[in-house]
Amino acid sequence: MIEIDSITKRYGDTTVVDNVSMTIAPRTITVIVGTSGSGKTTLMRMINRLVEPTSGKILIDGEPNSAIPGYELRRRIGYAIQGHGLFPHRTVGENIATVPTLLGWEKSRIDAKVKELLTLFQLDPAAFGPRYPHELSGGQQQRVGVARALAAEPNILLMDEPFGALDPVIRAKAQEDLLAIQKHFGTTIVLVTHDMEEAFHLADKIAVMDKGRIVQYAAPEEMLVNPATDFVETLIGAGERPFRLLSIGSVGEATEAGEAEGEAIAAATSQRDALSALLWAGRDALPVVGADGTRLGRVTLAGLARRAARPQ
Numbered sequence: 001m002i003e004i005d006s007i008t009k010r011y012g013d014t015t016v017v018d019n020v021s022m023t024i025a026p027r028t029i030t031v032i033v034g035t036s037g038s039g040k041t042t043l044m045r046m047i048n049r050l051v052e053p054t055s056g057k058i059l060i061d062g063e064p065n066s067a068i069p070g071y072e073l074r075r076r077i078g079y080a081i082q083g084h085g086l087f088p089h090r091t092v093g094e095n096i097a098t099v100p101t102l103l104g105w106e107k108s109r110i111d112a113k114v115k116e117l118l119t120l121f122q123l124d125p126a127a128f129g130p131r132y133p134h135e136l137s138g139g140q141q142q143r144v145g146v147a148r149a150l151a152a153e154p155n156i157l158l159m160d161e162p163f164g165a166l167d168p169v170i171r172a173k174a175q176e177d178l179l180a181i182q183k184h185f186g187t188t189i190v191l192v193t194h195d196m197e198e199a200f201h202l203a204d205k206i207a208v209m210d211k212g213r214i215v216q217y218a219a220p221e222e223m224l225v226n227p228a229t230d231f232v233e234t235l236i237g238a239g240e241r242p243f244r245l246l247s248i249g250s251v252g253e254a255t256e257a258g259e260a261e262g263e264a265i266a267a268a269t270s271q272r273d274a275l276s277a278l279l280w281a282g283r284d285a286l287p288v289v290g291a292d293g294t295r296l297g298r299v300t301l302a303g304l305a306r307r308a309a310r311p312q
């Protein structure tokens with residue numbers, strides 16, 4: 001659990017984060033959105049003390065982060081940023097091993113961890129471990145960046161625009177990977193993004209920042225139905241509301257009994273992408289398959305239309 005208590009950051013006369021309080025529940029994904037310069041990155045960096053607050057405090061599992069030594073913060077809180085921040089002269093394996101090496105883990109334990117993470121991110125350890133970052137695609141580098149952030153088994157992961165530089169197809173895949181990894185490790189994730197679609201797809205809770213303050217901190221559905229201010233409503237995009245609702249849910253949750261013709265959709269796909277696939281295929285229904293390829297039922301236009309309507 002992360003408890004942010006009346007935290008303020010000033011640079012000279014400028015208040016960048018203004019008396020923010022919020023509690024982030026364990027094993028959830030919290031997404032921070034807001035206009036450029038609203039203080040999102042600064043707020044996040046105060047969690048792992050890359051930025052020291054002017055006033056206020058932050059508790060990590062009940063303990064003030066100011067009382068936790070630096071090496072311990074690095075172990076407990078992973079950090080992944082846009083552009084991956086990989087060390088260019090270290091191999092992929094060495095990059096992932098950075099924090100475990102600093103912490104003095106035994107070599108066999110480090111090697112096992114590197115192998116586990118590369119496998120989890122669908123990168124063959126024998127092929128990718130010895131390569132250098134410039135020998136990887138942008139999407140592969142991004143995965144290595146997240147793998148490195150997870151290497152010391154942190155229970156908190158901070159991510160600053162982690163998918164910002166990726167093209168839409170790889171970005172969607174990276175988001176699915178993140179959801180799977182969050183489930184696998186039970187990590188508490190705080191993620192900053194400019195992309196509202198990404199926010200609605202990933203978040204358990206969304207925090208909207210404006211001029212250093214949190215103007216709304218709520219579950220995505222709640223924010224859609226009851227935006228706290230005009231600013232929040234504008235940010236969500238009123239015309240996008242039905243589609244945002246569909247972004248929140250997976251096809252698995254919308255699967256109905258019955259048969260359908262056409263190219264199957266994976267249960268993990270967002271309902272929004274399923275709607276798009278249905279419209280593009282010109283069909284009323286498409287089959288749904290699980291991760292192992294088994295038929296689960298079908299997803300229908302009518303079913304998705306019901307889910308896109310304003311919640312009662």
Ligand SMILES: Nc1ncnc2c1ncn2[C@@H]1O[C@H](COP(=O)(O)OP(=O)(O)OP(=O)(O)O)[C@@H](O)[C@H]1O
Nearest residue numbers: 011016034035036037038039040041042043192194
């Ligand atoms: N070290 C610093 N010294 C002075 N001002 C700073 C410093 N770091 C950040 N700021 C200012 O604080 C404000 C908030 O910055 P921050 O990076 O937290 O915003 P953000 O919401 O993450 O923005 P973006 O979405 O553009 O990344 C900006 O106006 C920025 O110029």
